[in-house]
C-alpha cells in the first residue's frame with residue numbers, strides 16, 4: 001500500500017513528484033511512480049514565455065531569449081520581450097533533473113511498468129502482473145489516444161498541432177543568437193487551419209527550425225519535409241546546412257475535457273487539460289496545476305481542479321471552430337492579430353490575464369464575420 005501513486009512520469013508526473021519531494025509532503029508518506037519508459041531520450045523540446053519567476057532558475061540549462069521577431073507576408077516586427085523572456089528546455093535535461101530530485105527521496109519507488117487500469121472504489125491501480133493500493137490519491141498522467149474520437153461533438157472541437165523541426169548547423173552565419181523568430185507566416189497557407197514556422201537559435205550557425213500546422217488532418221512525413229526544406233532554402237535563403245536533430249510529433253488541441261476526476265483518481269497533465277487548446281503550450285500551465293495540487297495537499301484541501309476562466313475557454317472553443325471548419329483563413333487571422341497587437345499583450349491574452357477591454361481590442365483586429373458565425377454555432 002502506498003500513500004500516493006503517479007501513473008506516468010511525463011512532464012506532469014515528474015513535475016508533481018519533484019514538487020512533492022521539495023515541499024516535504026512525502027516525509028512519512030510513500031509514493032509509487034509507474035512509468036514504462038526510461039525517460040532518457042530527448043523526445044521533445046519545451047519552449048514557453050514567462051516573467052522570469054524564481055523557480056525557473058532551478059531548471060537545468062534553460063536557454064533564454066529577450067527578443068522576438070514576427071514575420072507576416074507584408075510585415076516584419078521585432079520586439080524586446082521585457083518583462084517576459086522566452087525559454088527553451090530540452091526534454092532529456094528536464095527528465096534527468098527531475099529524476100535526480102526523485103532519487104534523493106527514499107520514500108519514492110519507481111516501477112518500470114505500464115498502468116492498464118484502475119479502480120476508484122477499491123483505490124487500486126493495475127499493471128499487467130500486479131495491483132497496488134493507494135491510501136490517498138492516484139495522479140493519472142498518461143494520455144490514451146483511444147480517447148480522441150470522443151473529443152469531437154457538440155461544443156467540443158479537436159485539432160492537431162503537428163510539426164517537423166530540425167536542429168540545423170549552417171556553413172555561414174545565418175541566425176541572430178539573441179532573437180527568436182516567434183512566428184513566421186510567410187510559409188504557404190493551408191486550407192482549414194494554420195501553418196507557420198519558428199526559429200530558436202543557439203548560435204549564429206545553429207538553430208531549431210520548426211514547421212508547424214494547426215489542423216484536423218495529419219500529413220505524410222515527406223510533406224512536412226518538403227515544407228520545411230522550402231522554408232529553410234527558399235524563405236530563409238539557407239542553402240548549405242546539416243541536420244543535427246529532428247523533432248517530429250503532434251499535440252492534441254482541444255477544448256474538450258479528456259478525463260474528469262473520479263473519486264481519488266486525479267488527472268494531471270494533458271489528461272487534465274493543461275494543454276492550452278488554442279496554442280498547444282502546456283509547460284507553464286502544467287506548473288500552475290502542480291502548484292495548486294501541492295497547495296491543496298499541504299492544506300488538506302480536496303480541490304485539484306485546474307484554475308480555468310470560462311471566458312477564455314469560450315475564446316479557445318471559438319478559435320478552434322474557426323480553424324477546423326475553415327470559416328476564415330487561419331493565416332490571415334494570425335497575420336492580422338500579430339500585425340495589429342503588441343506581442344506582449346498577446347502573451348498576456350494567451351496567459352488568460354487580459355481584461356475584457358483588451359480582449360475586445362484583440363478581437364477587433366481579426367475578420368469579424370467568421371468569428372460571429374462560430375460564436376453563434378457555439379452558443380446554439
Ligand SMILES: Cc1cc2nc3c(=O)[nH]c(=O)nc-3n(C[C@H](O)[C@H](O)[C@H](O)COP(=O)(O)OP(=O)(O)OC[C@H]3O[C@@H](n4cnc5c(N)ncnc54)[C@H](O)[C@@H]3O)c2cc1C
Pocket residue numbers: 007008009010011012013034035036037043044045046047048113114115116141142143247248249250251268269270271275280281282283284
Ligand atoms: C514534441 C513535442 C513538443 C512540445 N513542445 C512544447 C513546447 O514547446 N511548449 C509547451 O508548453 N508544450 C509543448 N508540448 C506540449 C506538452 O507540453 C507536452 O506534450 C508535455 O509533455 C505534456 O505533458 P504530459 O505530462 O501531459 O504528458 P507526457 O509528458 O507525454 O507524459 C506522459 C507519460 O505517461 C507515460 N505513459 C504512457 N502510457 C502509460 C501507461 N499505460 N502507464 C503509465 N505511464 C504511461 C509516458 O511514457 C509518459 O512518460 C510539446 C509536446 C510534444 C509532443
